[in-house]
Amino acid sequence: MAKQQRPDPRLSHQTLRVLKVFLDGPKEGLAGSDIWRALGLFTGTVYPILLRLEGAGWLRGDWEKLPPSELGRPRKRIYQLTPTGYNKARAALATLDVQVGSPSWKY
Amino acid sequence: MEILISIFIGIALMELYAWLDPIAEWLVYRVAKGLPEDRRADFTEQFIADLATLPNSVAKVYFAFRDCTLATQNIYQCIYRETFLSMADNFDSVYNKLSLFDQSIETSKARARSEFRLSSAFISAVDRSLEGLRRNQRQDDPDAETAIHHFQALSLPVVGVLSTIIESFEQRHARLAGLIDRLREPLAKAFEANQKLRSRMLNDEPLDDNAVEMSTSFTETLCEITAIINEFKADSFDDLPSIPKFPENFGTKAKAIVEALEAAVRVVKRPT
Numbered sequence: 001m002a003k004q005q006r007p008d009p010r011l012s013h014q015t016l017r018v019l020k021v022f023l024d025g026p027k028e029g030l031a032g033s034d035i036w037r038a039l040g041l042f043t044g045t046v047y048p049i050l051l052r053l054e055g056a057g058w059l060r061g062d063w064e065k066l067p068p069s070e071l072g073r074p075r076k077r078i079y080q081l082t083p084t085g086y087n088k089a090r091a092a093l094a095t096l097d098v099q100v101g102s103p104s105w106k107y
Numbered sequence: 108m109e110i111l112i113s114i115f116i117g118i119a120l121m122e123l124y125a126w127l128d129p130i131a132e133w134l135v136y137r138v139a140k141g142l143p144e145d146r147r148a149d150f151t152e153q154f155i156a157d158l159a160t161l162p163n164s165v166a167k168v169y170f171a172f173r174d175c176t177l178a179t180q181n182i183y184q185c186i187y188r189e190t191f192l193s194m195a196d197n198f199d200s201v202y203n204k205l206s207l208f209d210q211s212i213e214t215s216k217a218r219a220r221s222e223f224r225l226s227s228a229f230i231s232a233v234d235r236s237l238e239g240l241r242r243n244q245r246q247d248d249p250d251a252e253t254a255i256h257h258f259q260a261l262s263l264p265v266v267g268v269l270s271t272i273i274e275s276f277e278q279r280h281a282r283l284a285g286l287i288d289r290l291r292e293p294l295a296k297a298f299e300a301n302q303k304l305r306s307r308m309l310n311d312e313p314l315d316d317n318a319v320e321m322s323t324s325f326t327e328t329l330c331e332i333t334a335i336i337n338e339f340k341a342d343s344f345d346d347l348p349s350i351p352k353f354p355e356n357f358g359t360k361a362k363a364i365v366e367a368l369e370a371a372v373r374v375v376k377r378p379t
Contacts, residue, residue, distance in 0.1 A: 010309060033157040043157060043170075044177030047150065048185035055189055063152075074156040077149070 009056040011092050014041065018049050019089040022059070022081045029062075029080035050079055058085030127164035134171035141179045143186055150182060180313075188308040191322055195305045198329065202298055209287045216280055223276075226269040229361070233262045236368050243375050254371035262364045268354045275348040282347060286339045290332060297328040
């Protein structure tokens with residue numbers, strides 16, 4: 001049976017910040033460490049958010065293709081916005097812009 | 108002596124420092140044991156990858172000890188929340204289906220009553236007519252007996268089918284309504300628990316014993332509902348009376364019955 005996807009994840013302040021990093025980030029995606037470092041958050045905050053977004057189908061996580069021996073470091077799990085996630089993240093942030101003005105972390 | 112102690116401490120510190128990276132990794136594996144088994148390998152590898160991005164060994168140990176511990180707890184709670192939210196969604200879907208089922212039972216009952224009115228009227232008209240014919244039938248009147256018998260022969264099979272249809276429908280309805288009645292109380296209880304649980308799971312505060320207690324109570328009620336449905340399926344589902352088809356050419360048959368009744372009335376009432 002296909003895994004049931006929850007319709008929409010909760011969009012907490014931190015979740016929106018994570019989505020913003022993805023929207024502004026490179027197309028090839030980001031690893032968990034890129035996100036917690038960019039936002040100055042704990043891994044304990046970032047990973048549950050990534051888990052929820054992935055569960056909702058907004059993000060897709062893939063392990064780096066090359067083995068650690070070739071990379072010279074442990075391989076990372078790279079997260080990317082799915083087309084649904086991209087559209088929904090943009091819509092959520094646009095709504096937030098309309099409601100409260102630009103998010104403070106832009107500055 | 109002081110020089111020796113300094114050298115010794117220096118060597119010990121260097122040795123300890125060399126051990127910090129493996130200690131950090133060991134800590135990550137140790138901490139990740141607190142994660143659900145199906146997610147453990149994934150997150151352990153991600154933590155190890157994160158560890159490798161840190162600038163020095165002390166930071167790695169600190170990260171493994173503090174950040175990974177927090178992350179493990181939060182991920183565990185997140186999975187727990189998502190599992191229960193998914194269960195709450197499934198319950199909502201089942202609840203809506205059962206509510207629709209309840210409504211459709213009531214609607215079909217009302218519709219059937221309206222549709223069966225004609226059949227019931229037909230059955231009681233046949234009964235009353237037969238009773239009237241028998242009451243007015245003279246003794247030793249073979250023509251009347253033949254006419255009544257003809258009316259009876261035509262009407263009884265149709266009456267039989269109509270009665271069976273009504274009876275089967277009412278039996279089916281009673282059993283299904285009985286199931287809904289049994290489910291009503293646990294469903295209401297689960298609905299209320301589901302609302303509370305959902306709002307608790309959506310609240311980002313760490314889950315405590317109270318939340319676990321709510322989840323346990325909710326799952327117990329779900330088990331109760333499942334048991335009632337399974338019991339119904341085992342006892343009654345295959346055993347529900349099938350509803351026979353409405354008599355074919357009912358209009359033609361009814362017309363023939365009416366004609367036979369009119370003929371019987373004429374024969375019974377004819378002057379001697």
